[in-house]
Amino acid sequence: MNSxxxxxxxxxxxxxxxxxxxxxxxxxxxxLFRANRRSIWSLWIFLAMxxxxxxxEFIANDRPxxxxxxGQAYWPVVVDYKESDFGGPFPTEAVYRDPWLKLHIxxxxxxxxxxxxxxxTTVDWDLNHPAPAPPDASHWLGTDDQARDxxxxxxxxxxxxxxxxxxxxLLSAIIGVGAGAIQGYFGGWIDLLLQRFMEVWSSMPTLYxxxxxxxxxxxxxxxxxxxxxxxxWMGFVGVVRAEFLKTRKFEYxxxxxxxxxxxxxxxxxxxxPNALVATITFxxxxxxxxxxxxxxxxxxxxxxxxxxxxxxELLQQGKSNLGAPWLGITGFMVIGxxxxxxxxxxxxxxxxxxxxxxxx
Amino acid sequence: MILxxxxxxxxxxxxxxxxxxxxxxxxxxxxxxxxxTYIAELQSQxxxxxxxxxxxxxxxYGLDKPIYEQYFVWASGMLVGDYGYSFEYGLPVNEVxxxxxxxxxxxxxxxxxxxxxxxxxxxxxxxxxxxxxGDYGLSFLGFIGLATPxxxxxxxxxxxxxxYFGTSIGGLMDPEYIDxxxxxxxxxxxxxxxxxxVVVIGTSGTAGMIRRLRANLLDELQKQYVVTARAKGMQEKxxxxxxxxxxxxxxxxxxxxxxxxxxxxxxxxxxxxxxLPTTGPMMLNALQSQDMYLAGSFLMFLAMLTVIGxxxxxxxxxxLDPRIRLQGGATK
Numbered sequence: 049m050n051s052x053x054x055x056x057x058x059x060x061x062x063x064x065x066x067x068x069x070x071x072x073x074x075x076x077x078x079x080l081f082r083a084n085r086r087s088i089w090s091l092w093i094f095l096a097m098x099x100x101x102x103x104x105e106f107i108a109n110d111r112p113x114x115x116x117x118x119g120q121a122y123w124p125v126v127v128d129y130k131e132s133d134f135g136g137p138f139p140t141e142a143v144y145r146d147p148w149l150k151l152h153i154x155x156x157x158x159x160x161x162x163x164x165x166x167x168x169t170t171v172d173w174d175l176n177h178p179a180p181a182p183p184d185a186s187h188w189l190g191t192d193d194q195a196r197d198x199x200x201x202x203x204x205x206x207x208x209x210x211x212x213x214x215x216x217x218l219l220s221a222i223i224g225v226g227a228g229a230i231q232g233y234f235g236g237w238i239d240l241l242l243q244r245f246m247e248v249w250s251s252m253p254t255l256y257x258x259x260x261x262x263x264x265x266x267x268x269x270x271x272x273x274x275x276x277x278x279x280x281w282m283g284f285v286g287v288v289r290a291e292f293l294k295t296r297k298f299e300y301x302x303x304x305x306x307x308x309x310x311x312x313x314x315x316x317x318x319x320x321p322n323a324l325v326a327t328i329t330f331x332x333x334x335x336x337x338x339x340x341x342x343x344x345x346x347x348x349x350x351x352x353x354x355x356x357x358x359x360x361e362l363l364q365q366g367k368s369n370l371g372a373p374w375l376g377i378t379g380f381m382v383i384g385x386x387x388x389x390x391x392x393x394x395x396x397x398x399x400x401x402x403x404x405x406x407x408x
Numbered sequence: 409m410i411l412x413x414x415x416x417x418x419x420x421x422x423x424x425x426x427x428x429x430x431x432x433x434x435x436x437x438x439x440x441x442x443x444x445t446y447i448a449e450l451q452s453q454x455x456x457x458x459x460x461x462x463x464x465x466x467x468x469y470g471l472d473k474p475i476y477e478q479y480f481v482w483a484s485g486m487l488v489g490d491y492g493y494s495f496e497y498g499l500p501v502n503e504v505x506x507x508x509x510x511x512x513x514x515x516x517x518x519x520x521x522x523x524x525x526x527x528x529x530x531x532x533x534x535x536x537x538x539x540x541x542g543d544y545g546l547s548f549l550g551f552i553g554l555a556t557p558x559x560x561x562x563x564x565x566x567x568x569x570x571x572y573f574g575t576s577i578g579g580l581m582d583p584e585y586i587d588x589x590x591x592x593x594x595x596x597x598x599x600x601x602x603x604x605x606v607v608v609i610g611t612s613g614t615a616g617m618i619r620r621l622r623a624n625l626l627d628e629l630q631k632q633y634v635v636t637a638r639a640k641g642m643q644e645k646x647x648x649x650x651x652x653x654x655x656x657x658x659x660x661x662x663x664x665x666x667x668x669x670x671x672x673x674x675x676x677x678x679x680x681x682x683x684l685p686t687t688g689p690m691m692l693n694a695l696q697s698q699d700m701y702l703a704g705s706f707l708m709f710l711a712m713l714t715v716i717g718x719x720x721x722x723x724x725x726x727x728l729d730p731r732i733r734l735q736g737g738a739t740k
Binding site: 244247248249250251252253255256257259260261263264336340343344347348363366367370373376380383384387388390391392395 | 422423426427430431434435437438439551552554555556557559560563564566567672676677680681691692695696703706707710711714715718
C-alpha cells in the first residue's frame with residue numbers, strides 16, 4: 049500500500065489517462081477479486097441495483113417524466129408545475145394521477161410515464177380490493193396496508209438503506225481509524241484510557257440505548273445516523289490499533305522519527321497505509337451490519353420517521369398482516385439478497401487483500 | 409494464576425461503576441418521570457389526581473431528590489441486592505425480573521453451546537476438506553446464515569409455523585405453565601420451545617464462527633510443524649487433533665467475549681419478535697412507560713452479563729495460553 053502514494057505522483061507527471069492505472073499490488077488484488085466469480089457477480093449485481101435505485105424518481109413516480117402539452121415540453125419529475133399550466137382552473141400543484149388532468153393532457157399532447165406510475169407515498173385510491181391488495185398487473189408486488197405500491201416502496205427503501213449504510217460505514221471508518229491510530233501510535237495512558245472507555249461503551253446493550261435515545265429526539269435520517277455512529281465506530285478501532293502497535297516499532301518508522309518527521313506525517317504517510325488494508329476488508333461487513341441495524345430499528349418502529357420508505361417497516365407490515373404474504377416475502381427477499389450480496393463482496397475483498405494469496 | 413484472576417476481578421469494579429453511572433444518565437434522559445406519565449394516564453381517563461398523593465409518591469420513591477442522590481440510592485441498593493421498585497408492576501424489581509432474567513441467561517447459555525456444538529465439527533471438516541463439495545456447500549450455507557439478520561429468521565419461522573402448523577411458536581412454554589412455579593413438566597415444556605429461539609439467535613454467530621475456525625485452522629495446517637509431523641508418518645486424525653486444533657482453540661475461547669454480547673442483543677430483538685418471556689419485551693415496555701428503575705436495572709444486568717462474559721473468556725484464555733498469563737494480558 050505504501051507505493052500507492054508514489055504511483056499517484058508518477059501518474060501526475062506522465063499523461064492524464066495513466067493516472068487511473070493501478071499500481072501492481074492493487075492490480076493483482078483486482079485480478080484476485082475478479083477471479084472469484086461469486087464475488088464479482090455480486091459486485092456487478094449490487095452496483096446495478098444501486099445505480100438503478102439512485103434514479104428511483106425516474107423509475108417509480110406519480111408524475112410522468114415527460115409531458116408534451118400544447119406544443120411545449122414539460123419535465124414534471126425535475127420541475128414542479130401548477131395545474132393551471134396544463135389549462136386547469138387552479139394554480140395549485142398539478143396532480144398527474146388525477147383522471148381529469150390525465151384526459152386533458154392527452155387531448156393536447158401526451159405524457160410519458162415511468163415504468164411504475166407510483167411514488168412511494170402514493171396512495172392508490174381505486175384499488176378493487178381492500179388494502180393490502182395482492183399482486184396484479186398494476187401493482188406487481190401488491191400494495192401494503194395503506195394502499196401504497198410495494199415495488200415503489202422497495203426501490204426507494206433499498207436506496208435509503210444503502211445510502212444510510214454507506215454514509216454510516218464511511219463515517220465510522222473515519223472515526224474508528226482515527227481513534228485506533230491515535231491509540232496505537234501513542235500508546236501509554238491515551239491508549240489505556242480509550243481502551244477502558246471502549247470496554248464500558250461496548251458492554252452497553254446497544255439496541256436499548258438506541259431506543260431510549262430515539263425516544264428523546266425526533267428521529268430523522270441524520271439524527272439516526274448520529275445515534276448509530278455512537279456505537280458503530282468501535283468495530284474499526286481494534287484492527288487499526290493492533291496494526292499501529294505493531295508498525296510503530298518498525299525500523300522505517302523509527303528512522304522517520306530520527307529524521308525529525310512529525311507525528312502527523314508519520315501516522316498518515318508511513319503507518320496508516322498498512323492499517324488501511326484491514327479497514328477496507330472490514331468495510332463491506334460493516335455496511336451489511338449497518339443496513340441490518342437500520343432495518344431492525346425500523347422494524348421496531350424506532351427508525352426513520354413515519355412515511356419513509358423503509359424495508360424494516362415493510363417487514364413489520366408483513367408480520368402484522370400474515371394473511372398478505374407478499375409483504376413479508378418481498379421484504380425478506382430484498383433484505384436477504386441485499387445482505388447476501390454484500391457478504392459475498394466482502395468475502396471476495398477479504399480474499400483479494402489477503403497477503404498470503406497476494407504474494408504466492 | 410490466582411493473582412491474574414484477582415487482578416481481572418479488580419479491573420471489573422471501575423468498569424461496572426462507570427457503566428452504572430452511564431446507565432443512570434441514560435435512563436434519566438427522556439423528559440419527565442414515571443409519575444408524570446401516570447398522572448397523564450389518569451387524567452386522560454377522566455379521573456382526578458390527588459396532589460397530596462402524588463407528593464407522597466414522589467417523596468416515597470425519592471423522585472424529589474436531586475439526581476446524584478437518586479443515583480446514590482439506586483446504586484447502593486444494587487450492591488445489597490435491592491434493585492429498586494417497579495412503578496408499573498407495583499413490585500420490587502427483583503420479583504418482576506427474576507424469572508425473565510433467568511430465562512434470558514438460559515437462552516444465552518444454550519445458544520452459545522449450540523453455536524459451539526455446530527460450528528466446531530463443521531469448521532474442522534471445512535478446513536480439513538478445503539475446496540471439496542462439502543466445504544463449498546457448507547460455506548455457502550454459512551454465508552446465507554451470516555447475511556440473514558436474526559429477526560428476519562424469526563419472522564420466517566413465525567410465518568412458516570403459522571402456515572404449516574396453524575400454531576403460534578411465540579412464547580417459551582405452553583400457556584398453562586405461565587406464572588406457575590418451576591417443576592419437571594414446566595422444565596420440559598420450556599425445553600420443547602427453546603430450540604426455535606436458540607436456532608434463530610445462534611445462526612449468524614455459528615456461521616461467523618465456522619468461517620473463523622476454518623480460516624484459523626487452515627493457517628495452522630500450512631505451518632511447518634504440521635508438515636514435519638506428517639513426514640514422520642503421524643496419523644492425520646491424531647495430527648489435527650493434537651496440534652493445529654489446540655492452537656486454533658485460542659480464538660475460540662477469546663470469542664466468548666464477543667459472542668455473549670451479540671447473543672444477548674440478538675436475543676433481545678428476537679425475543680420481541682417471538683414475544684418470548686425474557687427481558688427483551690419487558691424492557692421495551694419499561695422504556696416506553698418510563699419505569700426507570702426497572703429499565704435501569706435491566707440495562708445494568710445486561711451490561712454486567714457482557715462484562716462477566718469478557719472476563720470469563722480472558723480467564724479461560726489465560727488458563728489455556730501461558731503467554732497471556734505471564735504478560736498479564738497486555739498486548740505488546
